[in-house]
Amino acid sequence: MEGEDELRKQDTVVEDDDPLVLSSQALAALQEFLADQNKTVASTPPPSSLTGEEDSAKVELVSEDWRLSQFWYEPETAETVAEEVVTLSSRFSGCRVACIACPTLYVYLKKKDPSLQVQLLEYDMRFERYGSEFTFYDYNEPEDLPLQLKHCFHIIVADPPYLSKECLERVTQTVSFLASPVDSLLLLLTERSSG
Numbered sequence: 370m371e372g373e374d375e376l377r378k379q380d381t382v383v384e385d386d387d388p389l390v391l392s393s394q395a396l397a398a399l400q401e402f403l404a405d406q407n408k409t410v411a412s413t414p415p416p417s418s419l420t421g422e423e424d425s426a427k428v429e430l431v432s433e434d435w436r437l438s439q440f441w442y443e444p445e446t447a448e449t450v451a452e453e454v455v456t457l458s459s460r461f462s463g464c465r466v467a468c469i470a471c472p473t474l475y476v477y478l479k480k481k482d483p484s485l486q487v488q489l490l491e492y493d494m495r496f497e498r499y500g501s502e503f504t505f506y507d508y509n510e511p512e513d514l515p516l517q518l519k520h521c522f523h524i525i526v527a528d529p530p531y532l533s534k535e536c537l538e539r540v541t542q543t544v545s546f547l548a549s550p551v552d553s554l555l556l557l558l559t560e561r562s563s564g
Contacts, residue, residue: 442473450558451477454524457554458485461523467547469506469527469540471558472496488518490543492530511542522547528558 442450451474458464465486468475475489475496489496490506497503504514508530525547529540544555 442471447473447477450474450526450556451481454478454526454556455482455485457524458482461552464524465522466524466526467518467522469525469543469547470508470530471526471528474526474528474558475499475502488522490514506543508536508539508543511539512546514543514546519546520548520550522553523549524554524556526556526558532559 441447454466454474455478458466463486465488466478467488467490468478469490470492472489472491472493475487478485478487488502488504489499490504492505492507494505497505504518507513525544527540527544529536548555
């Protein structure tokens with residue numbers, strides 16, 4: 370009997386027509402999150418406007434999209450890496466730089482040296498606004514890239530979206546596709562462990 374009562378309780382469907390209500394704190398957090406997600410590319414200045422005096426202290430990007438595993442660099446990190454890339458670029462005549470999945474670095478490089486030839490390879494189509502300096506990139510198709518990019522980069526900076534073996538192997542294929550066979554440098558950026 371006790372087992373049958375238990376089964377009857379499980380079979381009973383509880384219907385609740387009351388609307389779901391969020392606490393004021395949860396509602397405020399949700400609204401803030403949605404506002405961040407709804408920021409548009411239109412509010413982001415193009416890279417060419419980042420060289421002005423009033424813009425020199427701040428570099429703006431489109432908002433991060435965690436669904437795409439996007440997490441922008443802190444300004445200090447972006448400045449440090451950009452400075453290193455600019456320094457390394459002096460080793461090459463007509464240096465070309467490829468930024469694989471690191472749009473923050475792309476923006477900082479263009480701010481630091483607007484004449485530097487930088488190509489952004491990125492999955493997020495919002496960066497298409499950078500025109501010919503943007504190339505759609507899906508690490509699942511590591512060599513599905515325009516042939517004019519093959520073997521023509523002196524410096525390649527890669528920040529794989531995931532640290533899985535599969536992702537790293539595919540990004541490595543992309544690096545081999547892009548790297549100049551004569552002389553090239555690779556900077557591989559990964560998440561710093563907090564532990």
